[in-house]
Amino acid sequence: MDILLAIAIMALGAVVLGAALGFASIKFKVEGDPLVEKIEAILPQTQCGQCGFPGCKPYAEAIAKGDVDINLCPPGGMEGVAKLADLLGREVKPLDAEEKPKQIAIIDENTCIGCTLCIQACPVDAIVGAAKQMHTIITPLCTGCELCLPPCPVECIRMEAITENIDNWKWKYPVVEIKAAPLQKAA
Amino acid sequence: MLMNLFKFKGGVKPPTNKTQSLGLSIAQAPLPSKLVVPLHQSIGGTPRPVVQAGDKVLKGQLIGEADGWISAAVHAPTSGTVLEVAMHVQPHPSGLDAMCVVIEPDGKDEWIARQPVDYQALTPEQVREGLQQAGVVGLGGAVFPTHGKLTASKTVPMDELVINGAECEPFITCDDLLMRERAEEVVRGIGVFRDLLQPKKVLIGIEDNKPEAAAAMRAAVDALGEPFLVVQVPTLYPAGGAKQLIRVLTGKEVPASKRSTDLGVQCFNVATAYTAWRAIAHGEPVVSRLVTVTGNVGEPRNYEVLIGTPMGELLQLAQPQPDTDGIVMGGPMMGFLVPDAKVPVVKATNCLIAHSERLFPPKAPEMPCIRCGACAQACPHELQPFEMYWFSRAKNFGKTQEYHIFDCIECGCCSFVCPSRIPLVQYFRFAKSEIWARERDKNAAEGAKARFEFKQLRDEREKAEKAEKLAKAAAAQAAKKAAEAAAAAAAEASPTAPDSAAAATQVQASAATVEATATPAVDAEKEAKKAAIAAAMARAKAQREAVQPKNTEQLSAVQQREQAEIEARRQAAHLTDPAQAEPAAPASEKTD
Incomplete structure (x- = not known):
């Protein structure tokens, strides 16, 4: 008799808890993968495709699945790799490309023929212009992805590194200068 | 009191x-040999230069126009000539250049017309x-x-x-x-x-x-x-x-x-x-x-x-x-x-x-922090500089913000009292500018992401719209064809029944010939296509001819005469154009 009662209590408990879990899984369902969002927040959003994926989100999804390495994003640099390693608990690996300084595209407006090819190539809508009209880069919106370079038929787009100016200048890390002591002559 | x-x-x-x-x-102070007036002298937008090299300016004349509400105008400090509008080194710890208007004083120090106002009469x-x-x-x-x-x-x-x-x-x-x-x-x-x-x-x-x-x-x-x-x-x-x-x-x-x-x-x-x-x-x-x-x-x-x-x-x-x-x-x-x-x-x-080194002897080297807390006692904002120092030094910027680094006014009290002579303010400035730079990068990345997603959305939408348009056009074409076929069938059926019977026999006959020899049928198809193209071209020509410039109808005699004159002039100019243009260009250069 006792054993039956015990079984009944356990079965009842299982049913109640199972129902609660089932309800919670519907009620508190998480849309999308939160890990992908976290990874995407670390990626620099240049949408350059240098990782081999068509944009930052596909790369973030691939990282979340564990298919690819975390060191494929040159614009993110070593700092980005370190952050991803920290988030995902993976090894820090050296960047799989050369780390370049941040740069922006510049259109030589005298050479531009107004073909609109670069406008179509720009992933972040940072080029303005119309057919047979001069095009130009909206400098603050350019991510420096270089995707506009190959389609240009007259090669009038070049990349320039962003130089330091008063607005983006940063205070340097305080470094204590140690003065070299005068060399003592050997007796 | x-x-x-x-x-x-x-x-x-x-x-x-x-x-x-x-x-x-x-x-x-006497007039200097040269005045270098930076355009960006206040918080907010950089004023736009409104003078250029060679301009004569008077004392108090506007040289930089305020850009936006939080921005202030810049004026010529004395009368003289603008030598250049160019980048010059700034009184800024970075030692970097910024846009300046360089003025050579003419020594007269001549004011613009000054207009005092009664501010109480203004809003x-x-x-x-x-x-x-x-x-x-x-x-x-x-x-x-x-x-x-x-x-x-x-x-x-x-x-x-x-x-x-x-x-x-x-x-x-x-x-x-x-x-x-x-x-x-x-x-x-x-x-x-x-x-x-x-x-x-x-x-x-x-x-x-x-x-x-x-x-x-x-x-x-x-x-x-x-x-x-x-x-x-x-x-x-x-x-x-x-x-x-x-x-x-x-x-x-x-x-x-x-x-x-x-x-x-x-x-x-x-x-x-x-x-x-x-x-x-x-x-x-x-x-x-x-x-x-x-x-x-x-x-x-x-x-x-x-x-x-x-x-x-x-x-x-x-x-x-x-x-x-x-x-x-x-x-x-x-x-x-x-x-x-x-x-x-x-x-x-x-x-x-x-x-001079006599007035401000060089600081002895920095020593380790001994956690004496003197900086916290001196801080007028009741912050904990020693904590902010640890985290700035370790580049743990999130933690520095938890200790309210942005409330620091960089007054230097903490560095002044520090017995280990740690340049605390320098660490805080470093941390602040790093945080600002990160914030800028983050905002730029978010903007880029939003624009990228919008572009993708737009491309998809355009694709869908195009497909829809094509489908519609195809449907319209099919309907038209069906209607034409129906009309043709009706025309053949009702008025000339015997003819249609004859046509039917002809079709049968032609079908027979097609079966017999394929090549003439292909030729016939080509002929039909050619005829259709020729007909379309004729239609287009007729349409073009039908379209007339609207404002040339009902011209008065005077207007017609004027137009004829203009035409004649245009033709004459066209003939003599190159001859006229060539002597004209060097002449205009000379006047420069």
């Missing part, structure tokens, strides 16, 4: 070193705009455009207007001399601010080491019959910080990430009030300011200096000692060594100190 004063926590008492430059009255908006156009900015050092601070909050009633004459930093005496010699105009300027903000009380705070300035201000206030209170506050660095002075005078503590206006208090520097009055009552924009020249010089003194004067030339007036090895802009606590003696005096320049 005793009033209850409050205290702020912390603070230090460095040697004031003010008496050196107080012995002589304000002197007018507050007009007064604020006038101050923006005159380039009036906070001369205490922060150079925030003054007009931006002169709008009373709609929700919080304005209780106190605090006028800052504390001038707490060592060596600097320009506000002291201004109040001693030009108190009346300062008080009139405060009157303008009072009328715009309508506060219940006006408090003028002056440190008690400046009794002459306080007496002069009291006399001016009494003479003008204003109800302003001149209050002497204890000498304690940094009593001249806006939040500290507000605390001392009103007892109100401005919370982190809030502004004093949220508590019904607004604060202005005395020199700002003076320039505002000059702008309103004399129509003079801000083209000069008082600068204390002191330190390792033979004759420390306050000068009225044109904006854009090279600091090296100004320093020469005070006869620097031979061992001078640099110029500090600002005081010894918050100032910095300027990168070059060529840098110009700007609106933020209140003091130049000739630097």
Whole structure:
């Protein structure tokens, strides 16, 4: 008799808890993968495709699945790799490309023929212009992805590194200068 | 007139070193050889240059137009010729260049037509705009455009207007001399601010080491019959910080990430009030300011200096000692060594100190932090500099923000008291600029992501729209074909039944021939296509011909004659065009 009662209590408990879990899984369902969002927040959003994926989100999804390495994003640099390693608990690996300084595209407006090819190539809508009209880069919106370079038929787009100016200048890390002591002559 | 004063926590008492430059009255600095006027001299948007090389300008003429509401205009400090609008080294710790207008003075110092205004006849908006156009900015050092601070909050009633004459930093005496010699105009300027903000009380705070300035201000206030209170506050660095002075005078503590206006208090520097009055009552924009020249010089003194004067030339007036090895802009606590003696005096320049190793011996090397807590006791903002130091040093910027690094006013009290001589403020500046840079990058990345996603959405939408359009066109084509076929069938069926019978037999016959020989049928198809193309071309031609220029119908005889003349001229010009163009071009070059 006792054993039956015990079984009944356990079965009842299982049913109640199972129902609660089932309800919670519907009620508190998480849309999308939160890990992908976290990874995407670390990626620099240049949408350059240098990782081999068509944009930052596909790369973030691939990282979340564990298919690819975390060191494929040159614009993110070593700092980005370190952050991803920290988030995902993976090894820090050296960047799989050369780390370049941040740069922006510049259109030589005298050479531009107004073909609109670069406008179509720009992933972040940072080029303005119309057919047979001069095009130009909206400098603050350019991510420096270089995707506009190959389609240009007259090669009038070049990349320039962003130089330091008063607005983006940063205070340097305080470094204590140690003065070299005068060399003592050997007796 | 005793009033209850409050205290702020912390603070230090460095040697004031003010008496050196107080012995002589304000002197007018002579015209320099060249004036380099930076366009960006205030917080906010960079003014756009409105002059170019070769232009003649008069003193007070606009050379940089304010860009946006938080931005202030820039004016020519004297009459002369604009030599260039170009990048020049700035009085900034970075030593980087920024856009400047370089003016060669003509020696006449000729003003533009100055138009004094009666501000009481104007609306507050007009007064604020006038101050923006005159380039009036906070001369205490922060150079925030003054007009931006002169709008009373709609929700919080304005209780106190605090006028800052504390001038707490060592060596600097320009506000002291201004109040001693030009108190009346300062008080009139405060009157303008009072009328715009309508506060219940006006408090003028002056440190008690400046009794002459306080007496002069009291006399001016009494003479003008204003109800302003001149209050002497204890000498304690940094009593001249806006939040500290507000605390001392009103007892109100401005919370982190809030502004004093949220508590019904607004604060202005005395020199700002003076320039505002000059702008309103004399129509003079801000083209000069008082600068204390002191330190390792033979004759420390306050000068009225044109904006854009090279600091090296100004320093020469005070006869620097031979061992001078640099110029500090600002005081010894918050100032910095300027990168070059060529840098110009700007609106933020209140003091130049000739630097020498005798006056400012080099600091002994930094030692490890011993966690004595002296910095926390000295901090006027009640922060914990030692904690912020650890995290800045370790580049753990999130933690520095948890310790409220952005409430730090970089007054330098912590570095001043540190027994290990740690340059704490430098660490905080480093951490702050790193955090700002990250914030910028993050915002840029978010914007790029949003635009990328929008572009993808747009591409998808365009694709869908195109597909829909094509489907519609195909459907319309099919319907048309079906209708044509039906019409043809009907036409064949009803009126000429025998003909249709004959046609039917013909079709049968042709079908038979097709079966017999395929090639003639193909030819026939080609012929049919050709005929269709020819018909389409004829239709298009007819359509083109049908379209006539609309405004050429019903012309009067006069208009027709005119048109004929124009046509004739056009043809003549066309024939002689190259011949005419060639001699014309060199001629126009010569006139240049």
